[in-house]
Amino acid sequence: MREQFANIIIDISHESVDRLFQYRIPEGLRESIQVGQQVYIPFGRGNSIRTGYVVELTDEAEYDEHKLKEIAGVVPGSVSVQSQLICLAWWMKERYGSTMNQALKTVLPVKKQVKEIPRRTIRLLADERTLKEAAEQAGRRGYKLQLRILEALKANSVIPFEAASAQLGATTASLKPLVQKGLLVLEEKQQYRNPLQAVEKGAEKQRVALNEQQRRAADEIWEDYLSGSRKTWLIHGITGSGKTEVYMELISRVLELGRQVIVLIPEISLTWQTVMRFYGRFGDRVSVLNSRMSQGERYDQYERARKGEIDIIIGPRSALFAPFAHLGMIIIDEEHENAYQSELSPRYHAREAAACRAKLCGASLILGSATPSLESYARALKGEYGLCTLNIRAKADSSLSKIEVVDLRRELTQGNRSIFSRRLKELMEERLQAKEQIMLFINRRGYANFVSCRSCGEALRCPHCDVTLTYHKNGRLMCHYCGYQVLVPKVCPSCGSPYIAPFGTGTQKIEELTREMFPAARVLRMDLDTTSKKEGHQEILSAFARGEADILIGTQMIVKGHDFPRVTLVGALAADLSLYAPDYRCGEQTFDLLVQAAGRAGRGERPGVALIQTYQPDHYAIRAAAAQDYEEFYRQEMGYRRLMEYPPAAGLLTLQLSGKDEKILEREAAALGAYLRENCRLIGPVNAPVYKVNDIYRKFLYIKGENYDILIQIRKRAEQFLKERETARSLSVQYDLT
Ligand code: ADP
Numbered sequence: 248m249r250e251q252f253a254n255i256i257i258d259i260s261h262e263s264v265d266r267l268f269q270y271r272i273p274e275g276l277r278e279s280i281q282v283g284q285q286v287y288i289p290f291g292r293g294n295s296i297r298t299g300y301v302v303e304l305t306d307e308a309e310y311d312e313h314k315l316k317e318i319a320g321v322v323p324g325s326v327s328v329q330s331q332l333i334c335l336a337w338w339m340k341e342r343y344g345s346t347m348n349q350a351l352k353t354v355l356p357v358k359k360q361v362k363e364i365p366r367r368t369i370r371l372l373a374d375e376r377t378l379k380e381a382a383e384q385a386g387r388r389g390y391k392l393q394l395r396i397l398e399a400l401k402a403n404s405v406i407p408f409e410a411a412s413a414q415l416g417a418t419t420a421s422l423k424p425l426v427q428k429g430l431l432v433l434e435e436k437q438q439y440r441n442p443l444q445a446v447e448k449g450a451e452k453q454r455v456a457l458n459e460q461q462r463r464a465a466d467e468i469w470e471d472y473l474s475g476s477r478k479t480w481l482i483h484g485i486t487g488s489g490k491t492e493v494y495m496e497l498i499s500r501v502l503e504l505g506r507q508v509i510v511l512i513p514e515i516s517l518t519w520q521t522v523m524r525f526y527g528r529f530g531d532r533v534s535v536l537n538s539r540m541s542q543g544e545r546y547d548q549y550e551r552a553r554k555g556e557i558d559i560i561i562g563p564r565s566a567l568f569a570p571f572a573h574l575g576m577i578i579i580d581e582e583h584e585n586a587y588q589s590e591l592s593p594r595y596h597a598r599e600a601a602a603c604r605a606k607l608c609g610a611s612l613i614l615g616s617a618t619p620s621l622e623s624y625a626r627a628l629k630g631e632y633g634l635c636t637l638n639i640r641a642k643a644d645s646s647l648s649k650i651e652v653v654d655l656r657r658e659l660t661q662g663n664r665s666i667f668s669r670r671l672k673e674l675m676e677e678r679l680q681a682k683e684q685i686m687l688f689i690n691r692r693g694y695a696n697f698v699s700c701r702s703c704g705e706a707l708r709c710p711h712c713d714v715t716l717t718y719h720k721n722g723r724l725m726c727h728y729c730g731y732q733v734l735v736p737k738v739c740p741s742c743g744s745p746y747i748a749p750f751g752t753g754t755q756k757i758e759e760l761t762r763e764m765f766p767a768a769r770v771l772r773m774d775l776d777t778t779s780k781k782e783g784h785q786e787i788l789s790a791f792a793r794g795e796a797d798i799l800i801g802t803q804m805i806v807k808g809h810d811f812p813r814v815t816l817v818g819a820l821a822a823d824l825s826l827y828a829p830d831y832r833c834g835e836q837t838f839d840l841l842v843q844a845a846g847r848a849g850r851g852e853r854p855g856v857a858l859i860q861t862y863q864p865d866h867y868a869i870r871a872a873a874a875q876d877y878e879e880f881y882r883q884e885m886g887y888r889r890l891m892e893y894p895p896a897a898g899l900l901t902l903q904l905s906g907k908d909e910k911i912l913e914r915e916a917a918a919l920g921a922y923l924r925e926n927c928r929l930i931g932p933v934n935a936p937v938y939k940v941n942d943i944y945r946k947f948l949y950i951k952g953e954n955y956d957i958l959i960q961i962r963k964r965a966e967q968f969l970k971e972r973e974t975a976r977s978l979s980v981q982y983d984l985t
Pocket residue numbers: 455456457458461484485486487488489490491492493641642643
């Protein structure tokens with residue numbers, strides 16, 4: 248027997264969009280009705296007929312079931328992609344606690360009047376030699392943009408203009424001189440003869456035969472796909488093990504069935520090379536989204552997806568909402584990345600939202616990473632996800648780099664107070680002499696204001712929460728999970744050393760020191776200061792890739808996903824910096840980053856070294872990273888999470904209250920805390936690590952719970968409580984559920 252009642256959201260332009268209305272399903276419809284279906288329903292006192300979307304089917308009547316109205320009929324046609332996205336929005340609202348309007352704005356791209364631009368393509372006309380000469384000339388004269396375009400044409404003789412514009416910054420004006428010289432033409436679609444012909448040639452060049460591990464992974468996932476079970480798969484593959492090739496194999500099989508694919512890649516790894524790999528194989532059926540594109544351009548890509556002009560979309564988080572009518576697969580590369588968590592309400596995680604969308608439309612979800620998130624790996628071990636492992640590098644001549652750990656405490660006792668260890672200096676000299684490249688980075692995170700001992704390496708931690716205490720300018724240390732406070736001690740509580748101080752080293756300082764030490768070396772720096780320009784980021788990376796510098800210095804952003812074959816030394820200057828972030832995930836982030844960094848060295852033929860400088864060589868995250876041992880890291884980290892009841896061992900609901908009036912905020916937060924405390928384990932309210940921003944004060948409440956359902960109930964109770972209190976009106980509240 249099928250469900251008797253349907254919970255329905257009234258058409259989305261209606262003001263009651265934030266709640267569901269229950270209707271009885273007439274006998275004749277019970278067999279066929281499904282979630283996502285658009286239906287006709289009598290509404291309001293006059294019973295005028297409106298349309299609505301079925302969001303849930305249930306057997307439980309919320310009110311007197313005899314008073315429920317009946318669904319009048321089903322809007323003809325199958326469940327549309329629009330309805331699926333609306334159901335997804337409902338799920339996001341429930342799961343993450345936003346308004347339905349915010350959720351709808353997230354999943355349905357804003358319509359903008361944009362004139363349709365014809366599809367344009369840049370086609371190379373010049374032969375290889377002329378092209379090379381032109382590139383050299385452009386390089387000599389410092390025409391960076393033109394050089395980038397010419398370099399790109401060396402790899403693919405036809406490139407879509409949109410992609411060149413989004414990724415390389417090409418404009419019609421900037422191409423003009425190259426067109427006038429007869430090096431290339433800018434073609435419009437109407438003039439194309441056989442656009443795929445040129446692309447196909449590129450594809451032949453790039454196609455590799457999968458190795459045995461890759462083939463096994465692809466076959467296993469495909470077998471599950473064809474069987475219809477469509478579970479979520481985790482591909483745990485070391486850097487360079489050929490995960491992308493496995494994705495492409497799966498994509499081509501999905502396309503053969505006439506279905507479409509969404510590929511999520513963190514923005515920072517969405518480089519020209521990555522996009523061209525997909526374009527080289529799938530040609531014009533691929534499109535890209537990124538934050539450098541204008542809103543109109545992005546909207547166009549959604550339109551192309553809706554009209555069936557493309558089958559594959561590659562992009563960051565927001566690509567998940569591409570309106571493909573027959574979505575067959577969602578792939579999330581580097582699934583552990585923080586960028587998949589939205590900072591705007593609804594604060595959804597792309598992995599969870601993707602699982603929901605995949606379920607709604609019968610697609611499968613593939614996650615890939617060299618360092619899977621604890622959440623995903625735990626699920627894979629429990630058998631909730633399928634697991635495939637790739638543990639060898641795919642390229643025959645490439646091997647994992649050697650990893651060395653330098654103990655900075657020993658450097659200090661032996662009289663070296665510099666941030667450059669003697670071993671690092673020695674390796675740098677060698678590399679510079681051999682004309683090989685070097686990357687140096689510090690893993691600094693937003694508010695890593697902690698105090699540590701330079702003799703024993705210990706950072707000052709909260710005795711109750713086991714996270715690092717945050718240093719405040721008034722000389723106090725505070726725990727932002729529980730509010731514990733102490734004055735900064737004069738000597739280290741662990742070893743008595745007086746070398747205890749707030750840690751502070753910036754990339755700029757490191758650049759200065761590097762230039763002093765190696766005056767002849769060419770140094771580039773990449774951090775938020777140098778990349779704030781629109782193309783700054785890409786420009787610095789391409790300059791480094793072309794060999795215009797010997798040393799690249801930066802924050803963690805330089806080690807994420809880029810491929811520089813001439814880099815043979817990667818140095819993590821103070822690997823523990825990120826270990827001190829006041830966040831229970833800092834061990835995981837440090838491990839991920841160090842493994843990624845080691846993956847950067849030795850991508851070409853020459854073997855690489857990754858050097859990890861640290862005050863805590865015995866910390867399990869550093870040890871496991873040095874041994875490239877994910878399983879060992881997982882075991883240790885999961886032990887810590889279980890002990891402290893942090894996710895994924897337990898659910899964590901974070902409530903942020905903020906307001907202009909500190910007194911009101913304090914009172915209301917305390918009242919809410921007291922109310923919730925009766926029914927759950929609550930920590931706080933405590934001040935946010937940055938308590939006051941733009942004259943707005945912020946407080947946190949943390950609630951731990953065994954599962955999400957309990958926490959969602961608690962959130963609803965909090966919402967209700969705040970709604971009923973007149974005095975809480977001036978506050979805003981944000982929820983975060985992990
Ligand atoms: P990952 O995504 O796991 O980092 P990639 O798919 O980018 O790995 O592969 C790393 C490199 O190895 C790429 O240059 C790719 O072309 C190459 N590669 C991948 N699979 C194979 C294979 N089966 N044979 C030869 N080279 C391969």
